Amino acid sequence: MKKKYPKIAVFGGGSWATAIVKMLSENIDEIGWYMRSTSVIEYIKSDQHNPKYLSSVEFDTEQLLLSNDINEMVNYADYLVFAIPSAFLSQELKKLNVSLEGKIIFSAIKGIVPESGLIVGEHFHEKYNIPFEDIGVITGPCHAEEVALERLSYLTLACKDRKKARVMSEMLASRYIKTKTSDDIVGTEYAAVLKNIYAIAAGVAHGVGYGDNFQAVLMSNAIREMKGFIKKVHKMKRNINNSAYLGDLLVTGYSVFSRNRMFGNMIGKGYTVKSAMLEMSMVAEGYYATKSAYKIKQENGAKTPIIDTIYKILYENKDPKKEFEKLSDILD
Numbered sequence: 001m002k003k004k005y006p007k008i009a010v011f012g013g014g015s016w017a018t019a020i021v022k023m024l025s026e027n028i029d030e031i032g033w034y035m036r037s038t039s040v041i042e043y044i045k046s047d048q049h050n051p052k053y054l055s056s057v058e059f060d061t062e063q064l065l066l067s068n069d070i071n072e073m074v075n076y077a078d079y080l081v082f083a084i085p086s087a088f089l090s091q092e093l094k095k096l097n098v099s100l101e102g103k104i105i106f107s108a109i110k111g112i113v114p115e116s117g118l119i120v121g122e123h124f125h126e127k128y129n130i131p132f133e134d135i136g137v138i139t140g141p142c143h144a145e146e147v148a149l150e151r152l153s154y155l156t157l158a159c160k161d162r163k164k165a166r167v168m169s170e171m172l173a174s175r176y177i178k179t180k181t182s183d184d185i186v187g188t189e190y191a192a193v194l195k196n197i198y199a200i201a202a203g204v205a206h207g208v209g210y211g212d213n214f215q216a217v218l219m220s221n222a223i224r225e226m227k228g229f230i231k232k233v234h235k236m237k238r239n240i241n242n243s244a245y246l247g248d249l250l251v252t253g254y255s256v257f258s259r260n261r262m263f264g265n266m267i268g269k270g271y272t273v274k275s276a277m278l279e280m281s282m283v284a285e286g287y288y289a290t291k292s293a294y295k296i297k298q299e300n301g302a303k304t305p306i307i308d309t310i311y312k313i314l315y316e317n318k319d320p321k322k323e324f325e326k327l328s329d330i331l332d
Contacts, residue, residue: 005171006104008032009065009073011092012083013040014283015053016108019144020083021064022057026174032065034073036092041066054148071098079104079168081138085283086111086120093128100128104164106136106157110192111285112292119189133161136168137189139244141251142177143258150176156244158182158189182244186234191226191245194307196286197293198222199252200264201306204313207268208321214328218306219253221331225304229293232300260286267313268320290314305330 009032010021017035024031035041043051044066048058067073074080075098084092086109107120116123121137124130136159146153155172157179159165165181173179182188198219205218226249227240240246252258263284266276273287294311297304309327312318 003027003170006078006167007076008079008081008171009034009077010081010083011035011070011073012085012108013037013050013053014083014085015144017083018050018054018057019142019147020081020108020138020172021059022054022147023172023174023177025059025063026177027171029063030065031063032067032073032076034067034070036068038068041068054144057148070095074098074100074103077103079106079171081106081108082120083108085109086113086285087283087288089113089120089123090115100124100130102134103130104134104136105130106138106159106168107189108138109285110139110196111289112193112296114288114292117292117295119186119193121185121189132185133159134164135159135185136165137185137192138168138172139188139192139248141243141247143251143255145257147177152176152178154243154247155179156182156188156242158185158244160185180243184236184238184244187230187236187238188244190230190233191248193285193289194226194229194293195222195249195252196260196284197290197307197310198226198249199258199260200267200284200286200290200314201310202253203258203261203264203266204268204310204320205264205324206261207265207270208324210324210328215253217331219250222253222306223249225306229297229300229302229304229307232302233296260284263287264310273314286310287314 010017011034013035049055080103105124109120113123121135139156142153157165157169169179223246290310309323313320
């Protein structure tokens with residue numbers, strides 16, 4: 001018999017949502033799982049795995065409470081884990097006709113909500129009046145594909161209320177998942193957003209022909225750029241070299257599992273944004289994050305030459321090779 005925890009539900013049907021359900025299943029007797037597709041739900045019930053993402057992961061369906069009704073899942077659970085791509089979050093939340101009052105919300109979304117220009121925690125706080133004490137963030141370094149393989153991975157659970165962070169930490173921890181807690185909810189969430197942009201940069205660099213030496217300089221500059229950006233938007237004492245910041249940046253920038261690096265690599269090789277997205281058939285959060293981060297940095301006066309370069313390539317159709325030649329002259 002597993003330890004009794006608060007009722008929990010995961011929202012989303014992609015690879016990261018699937019990985020989170022797998023992690024929770026190590027400790028939780030019943031997990032709510034919301035996804036839009038009724039056909040995928042029926043498939044999981046009959047075949048014990050997600051047909052589209054991490055299909056090697058087999059579930060005990062007796063542990064899963066599956067539903068395509070977002071209101072049913074919100075009513076069911078005390079802790080709500082959102083793993084819906086940021087570009088589609090508002091669309092899903094519009095379906096709500098029940099209150100989020102009293103719910104503990106953890107974001108596993110590495111993006112900025114386009115409609116509000118806010119990171120997910122701030123979006124829930126400002127648009128749904130959720131206290132920051134009831135909002136948390138799940139960050140890596142942790143790729144869904146390595147969770148599926150049960151390779152040792154690390155998570156940071158951030159919440160202003162450290163007790164709630166510890167509860168989530170316990171629910172996700174296992175022999176292959178190590179967890180730690182933080183109270184830097186804003187900083188860790190911005191880091192999770194920005195690292196996807198820098199991973200696109202790493203991919204573009206590879207696509208246009210730069211080698212490991214340049215990649216090392218790019219990542220070194222990226223962590224300093226991230227530090228300056230986050231300090232501008234939320235000043236507090238933090239160690240940017242901790243795994244929630246630097247570690248997550250490195251794994252997303254270098255891993256073969258990184259969809260943002262893959263997306264950037266295709267852009268560097270000459271794909272258009274549309275053609276790269278169609279070929280990947282997955283969401284590269286960094287694409288949407290670039291536009292929002294560029295706007296935020298203009299409002300706060302942060303110096304972000306790497307973000308600026310990626311913005312010009314993705315949104316102004318600048319030539320990747322020429323823009324990286326300019327960038328290489330100002331990196332140190």
